[in-house]
Amino acid sequence: MQRENSFNYPSSPSARLRHRRRSNEGIVEDLKSNGSPLLVNDRNKYKSMLIRAYSSVWMIGGFALVIYLGHLYIMAMVVVIQIFMARELFNLLRRTHEDRQLPGFRSLNWYFFFTAMFFVYGRLLSQRLVNTVTTDKVLYQLVSSLVKYQMAICYFLYIAGFMWFILTLKKKMYKYQFGQYAWTHMILIVVFTQSSFTVANIFEGIFWFLLPATLIVINDIAAYFFGFFFGRTPLIKISPKKTWEGFIGASVTTIISAFMLANIMGRFSWLTCPRKDLSTGWLHCDPGPMFTPEFFTLPGWIPTWFPWKDVTILRVQWHAICLGLFASIIAPFGGFFASGFKRAFKIKDFGDSIPGHGGITDRMDCQMVMAVFSYIYHQSFVVSQSITVESIIDQVLMNLTFEEQQLLFTKLGQMLQDRLFLQ
Structure with a gap:
C-alpha cells in the first residue's frame, strides 16, 4: 500500500515535460511573490551595472557643474527635482477614465503644490530676499510688505484651492476626488516638506x-x-x-x-x-x-x-x-x-x-x-x-520699516554717545 505523502513522478516523456513546465512556472511565481533574486545570482547583472554606471556618470557630472555655479543654481536644481517627484507621484494614483470626466481637476494638484512651494520657500528665503533689495527703497518696501503678509497670502491661496475642490465635486466621483485630495496633501507633507529642508541646508553653507x-x-x-x-x-x-x-x-x-x-x-x-x-x-x-x-x-x-x-x-x-x-x-x-x-x-x-x-x-x-x-x-x-x-540686524531689516530703522539708528547713536560721555 502506497503512503499518502509519497510523490508519484510521471513516467511518460510528455508527462515529464508537462511536470517540468509546471515546476518552472512555480519557480517563476515564487520569484515574483518573494521579489527579485540577489544581485550575486542575477544573470543580467553586468548589463544592468553598465547602464546604471553610465547614468551615474552623467548625473554626477551635472551635479558637480551645478555645485560649481552656486547656491541659487543648486536651489533651482532642488525645485526641478521636487517638480519631477510630484509629477511621478501624482501619476501613481491617476486614472485616465476618471480624469476625463473631471476637466481641470488635475490642475488642482499643481495649484496646491505651488502654493506650498510659495509658503515654504517664502519662509526660508524671506530674510535673504530682504538683504538683496536693501539698496532700492521702493523695491525694499514692496518686498518687506510681501514678507510681512506672506503667511496670510498663502492661507487665502489655500482656502481658494479648498473652495475650488468643493465646487468641482461631482456625483459618483466623490471617492476618487477625495482620494486625490488626500494623496496630494500626503505628497506635500511627506515629500515636499522634507525635501525643502535641503534648501535650508544650502544657504547655511x-x-x-x-x-x-x-x-x-x-x-x-x-x-x-x-x-x-x-x-x-x-x-x-x-x-x-x-x-x-x-x-x-x-x-x-x-x-x-x-x-x-x-x-x-x-x-x-x-x-x-x-x-x-x-x-x-x-x-x-x-x-x-x-x-x-x-x-x-x-x-x-x-x-x-x-x-x-x-x-x-x-x-x-x-x-x-x-x-x-x-x-x-x-x-x-x-x-x-x-x-x-x-x-x-x-x-x-x-x-x-x-x-x-x-x-x-x-x-x-x-x-x-x-x-x-x-x-x-x-x-x-x-x-x-x-x-x-x-x-539682530536680520530681525531689524525684516520686521521694521525704513523710517523705524532710521529712528532706531538715531536712538542707538545717542545712547552710545551718552555712554562714552559717562566714561
Whole structure:
C-alpha cells in the first residue's frame, strides 16, 4: 500500500515535460511573490551595472557643474527635482477614465503644490530676499510688505484651492476626488516638506548640503557593489536584493568617506560660507573654529614607513562621522520604505526618467530622510544658539520699516554717545 505523502513522478516523456513546465512556472511565481533574486545570482547583472554606471556618470557630472555655479543654481536644481517627484507621484494614483470626466481637476494638484512651494520657500528665503533689495527703497518696501503678509497670502491661496475642490465635486466621483485630495496633501507633507529642508541646508553653507548628499550616493554605490560581488545573506524581505554584506560594507565605506571628505570640503570658503542674500558672487568669510585646521602629532608606535608624522583635522570631521553613521544605518530605511510602497502598488519603479535607476523619486528616497536630519543636527549641535549681531540686524531689516530703522539708528547713536560721555 502506497503512503499518502509519497510523490508519484510521471513516467511518460510528455508527462515529464508537462511536470517540468509546471515546476518552472512555480519557480517563476515564487520569484515574483518573494521579489527579485540577489544581485550575486542575477544573470543580467553586468548589463544592468553598465547602464546604471553610465547614468551615474552623467548625473554626477551635472551635479558637480551645478555645485560649481552656486547656491541659487543648486536651489533651482532642488525645485526641478521636487517638480519631477510630484509629477511621478501624482501619476501613481491617476486614472485616465476618471480624469476625463473631471476637466481641470488635475490642475488642482499643481495649484496646491505651488502654493506650498510659495509658503515654504517664502519662509526660508524671506530674510535673504530682504538683504538683496536693501539698496532700492521702493523695491525694499514692496518686498518687506510681501514678507510681512506672506503667511496670510498663502492661507487665502489655500482656502481658494479648498473652495475650488468643493465646487468641482461631482456625483459618483466623490471617492476618487477625495482620494486625490488626500494623496496630494500626503505628497506635500511627506515629500515636499522634507525635501525643502535641503534648501535650508544650502544657504547655511553648501557644505551642509553637499556632504550629506554625497554620503547617501557613496552608501548607495558601495552597497550595490558589495552586494554585487559578495552578497549572500538577504537583509530585509521588503527589498530582496539588499544583503547584509552590502549593508555592512557600505556602512564602513560611508563612515570612512565622511571623515575624509569633510577634511577636503571644509577647506573651501565657497562650500563653507553661509549665503546671506540671493546674489551669485563668490563667498569669502572667516571659517571659524569649526573649519580651522588643528595639528596633531602621530604617536611613536606608528611604523616608520608611514609618510605622515603630523596630521591636520578639522573639528567638523567629528560631526561628519555622525552624519556618516546616520547615512549608512538610518537613511537606508527611507529606501526600504519606498520599496514597501512600490510593492503595495505593484510597481517596479516610480518612473523611468533615469536609465538603470528608475525615476527621480527612486533616487531621492534616502536623500529626503538625510536632508531633515542634517538640518536638525546642524541647528542643534553645530550652530551657536547665542544672539549675534547678524541675527539682530536680520530681525531689524525684516520686521521694521525704513523710517523705524532710521529712528532706531538715531536712538542707538545717542545712547552710545551718552555712554562714552559717562566714561
